[in-house]
Structure formats: C-alpha cells, structure tokens
Amino acid sequence: MPLNIKDLAVAADGFGPGERIPDRHAADHGNAAPGIEITGVPAGTAELALILHDPDAPLPHGFTHWVVYGIDPAAPAVPAPGPVPGGAVREGPNSLGDQAYTGPQPPPGHGTHHYYFWVYALDTPVVGEPSREEFLGAYGDRVIEQNRLVGTYSA
Template sequence: MALSLKDLKIESSAFPDGGRIPERHTGEGEDTSPELRWSGVPEGTRSIAVICHDPDAPLPDGFVHWVLTGIPADVTGIAEGGGNEYHQGSNGWGGTGYRGPMPPPGHGDHRYYFWVYALSVPVDEALTRREFIDRYGKDVIEQARTVGLYSR
C-alpha cells in the first residue's frame, strides 16, 4: 500500500502501512493526530505539505481529515498531536486541524491516506485539499503516502 515515486518515504510509529489506526487517533478516541516522519526529501524542495484523505467516504471526492502546508523543507516529521505551527487548511467538517477517522458504522474498513508532498515552491497559506491540488499540483517534485485502516 505504501507509495513512493522515488526516494521520498513517509511512515508512522502509530500504525504500520496498511495496518489499523489506533482508536486514540480517531473520532471515537482522543482525536489526536498520529506521529508522522518522512525521509528522502529531494533536492530542490522548498516546502512540505501533508494531507490525510479518506477516498472511501461516500462523497464524490472522499473526505479530508487534515491539510498542513508551509512546512519547511528541512523538517522531517510531525510529533503526535503536532502540526499547529504550520498552516492548517480546512478539513471535511468545515474546521481546521486534524480530525481523525469516523466512518459510518457497518461500512467496513476505510483507507486513510497520509500523503507527504515535496514542493519546489514555498506555500504560505492555508488551503483546502482541492485548492492545494489545483494551485500547487504542478509544483510537486515528489509525493509518498502511507495508509491506515479504520472501521466502526
């Protein structure tokens, strides 16, 4: 399930790639963002972005759980519950910051993609996932993801 186009990699100590996300990182628990770390940031990276997205949500474009932009290129991770020092874009609930998995009961496992993007430009604004893709998709040098599963 892990995707890496070249050298960029992302992982979490909270769950293995393709493993179950612990309840404390969900809407049923403490709703605390998991620790994330990445490596292999390519040369020329000017900023990093992180997005958590559930493509299995019963909505046309899935459901967004977290959008972080403006992360300096030399940062290699986000601590559990961290990320507040960066730009927090809108999540699917209409707020900002991390909101953990809370899929409809009985719908089976949903996949939660934690994406890291290495960008060739600085990003100094809070964005929705769609705005990020539309405005900065062309500036992505590399991307990678890790996937966690959750169901109720």
C-alpha cells in the same frame, strides 16, 4: 518537471503500511493526531505538505481529515500531538471546515476505510491555507515528489 516517487517516504507512530490505525487516533476515541516522520526529501524542496484523505467516505470527493502546510524540509516531521514548534506549520480546512486534525470515523456498517497520508515535496511555498482541492489545483504542477502511507480503520 518529471515526477520522482522513489526516495520520499512517510511513516506514522503506531502503525505501518496497510495496518489498522490505533483507536487513539480515531475521532470518537481521543482524536489524537499521529506523529508523522518524513524521510528522503529531495533536493530543491521549498516546503512539504501533508494531506490525510479518506477516498472511501460516501461523499463525491471522499473526506479530507487533515491538511498541513509549511513543513520544513530540513526538519520534516509533524510530532504528535500537535504541529512543529515555532509556528512552522499551517493547517488548511478539512472536510468539516475546521483547520485541525479530525480522526477516522467511518459511518456505522460502512466497513473498512483506507486513510491516505499523502506527502508532497514542493518546489515553491504554499500561499495561505488552501483546501485539499484548492491545493491540488494550484500546486499539482509544483510537486517534485510525492508518496503516501495508507492506514485502515473500521468502526
């Protein structure tokens, strides 16, 4: 399946591409998940997934802050402070092993980190609540389109 990256878009409440993520979303300043809006969902999308990942974290695979499955392509949003009403959203484990949002919190003196809010339009529903690594391994070839919003944060 050819990968299309021109129409799908992701936006967050309170910051834009390359901008600093507001403190209220940081782990030590309220830990409130930002509202996420997804537009340009391609035809044939069965489900959307959202993964918030920090590749700058000093760990072999970076740090995964949030894993969300079951986002309805007909109502593609994850409003703050929680999941879509009606139980349409499932959370997978983050790098702490929690099925929840964990905001930015780079180690002291580690500089500015980049936080990737990846959105994936899938041609099939995700089964269960896989981790980021499990999801990419099992569903990488089921992605119709993907895009990301990158925000920054430093302690």
